[in-house]
Amino acid sequence: MQQNITLPVRHDLAPLARLETNWVPPWLIARVAQxxxxxxxxxxxMDDSHIIGGASGAFWMAAADGVGSKxxxxxxxxxxxxxxxxYLGAALSNGAxxxxxxxxxxxxxxxxxIQQLAAKEKAPADEFATTFAAVIIKGDTIIGATVGDSGIAVGSEHEDEHGQKAFRLAPFCSAPQPNGATYSLTDPNWSQYxxxxxxxxxxxxxxxVATDGANNYFLKPAASGTSFHPxxxxxxxxxxxxxxxxxxINAFAHFIQHQTPENYDDRTLLVAYRAPEKHAPPAPQSR
Known part of the structure; x- marks a missing residue:
């Protein structure tokens, strides 16, 4: 595994709200951050961060939720x-x-x-604690990983018993959590979680891919905790x-207008939707 990465210096302004769409065939990608x-x-x-990038026909979506008490x-x-x-941009561009x-x-x-940042700041790494969830997608291949309580879910279409098209949501990747706490990527044993x-x-x-502030896009309270709702x-x-x-993207503007964040927390919602061919954006034209 690579041990050291030199990160570029970024001076992005933190958004009050952000809405954006991207296109990587056959996926239409939407991001919502508030x-x-x-x-x-x-x-x-705002403690949430996110990134969407792509290289070599693949793209990735990642959401991190900084622990509010840190x-x-x-x-x-x-x-x-x-x-x-x-890391992914370099690896995929080089043929991985x-x-x-x-x-x-x-x-x-x-x-x-994060460990290097903490050392540079002469601060305990735990002060930078964050959950982390990400997916890589290329065509039909979907790969997900998560540490902490941010969620990854997938939706699929099937025929019901009457032969009608039915949409279902299901968890794709769910990391274990300790009782009354949340695992963080800064934990020395993060790879075990x-x-x-x-x-x-x-x-x-x-x-x-969603931080817990955006859970109500696809989860709702239930007697046993939460359940999926599509x-x-x-x-x-x-x-x-x-x-x-x-x-x-107006579909997601409607969501944030009509649905308050879970626990009034920061929320990040990253959605990749496989667009039907008839609704896909035009193919790039050579010039």
Missing amino acids: HGPWHFESGAP KKSRFGSAAACLALDT DPTRILLIEAFHAAHVA VASTQSRSPHITTVI EWAETLEGRLEELGPLTF
């Missing part, structure tokens, strides 16, 4: 995302194949980047047909 009301009203910074957690979440982006091993190596690079999954299925139409995700095909690729 400063949580609890942090906003207290003048506290003073420097937002710097840890930002470093984790940037390190994963740097998307695999679970490659994604875990990128998590290792993110862990090391990471969960990873790989799938190759044309039936998966939706991939969701109401938002299953409307994506209809909204794409209605809005078209250029204004598809």
Whole structure:
């Protein structure tokens, strides 16, 4: 595994809210990031970070949720995302194949980047604590990994008993958690707590990566804790047909307008939707 990565210096402004779409055939990608009301009203910074990147026909989505009780957690979440982006971009551009091993190596690079940042700042690494969840997607291949309580879910279409098309949501990757606490990527034993999954299925139409503030996009309270609910995700095909690729992001603007964040927390929602061919953006034209 790579031990050292030189991260580029970034001076991005932290958003109050961000909405964006990207296109990597056959996937239409949407990102939603919003400063949580609890942090906003207290003048506290946003602790969530995310990254979406792509190379060699593959793309990745990663979300990190800095632990709110740790003073420097937002710097840890930002470093984790940037390190994963740097590692995967270099590896895939140099001919590596998307695999679970490659994604875990990128998590290792993110862990090391936070450790190096802590050493540079002469601060305990635990002050930079963050959860981390990411996927690599190339065509039908979907690879996910997570440490902590951020979620990865997938949606698929099947025929029900009446022969009608039915949409289902299911967990894709779920990491173990200790009682009353959350594992962090900064933990020296993080590799023992990471969960990873790989799938190759044309039936998966939706991939969701979310910090817990955005859980209500695909989860709802239930007597036994939480349960999946597909109401938002299953409307994506209809909204794409209605809005078209250029204004598809309005479907997610509607979500943040009408759905408050879980626990008034920061929320990051990254969604890859396999667009039906008739709704795909035009192919690039040579000039």
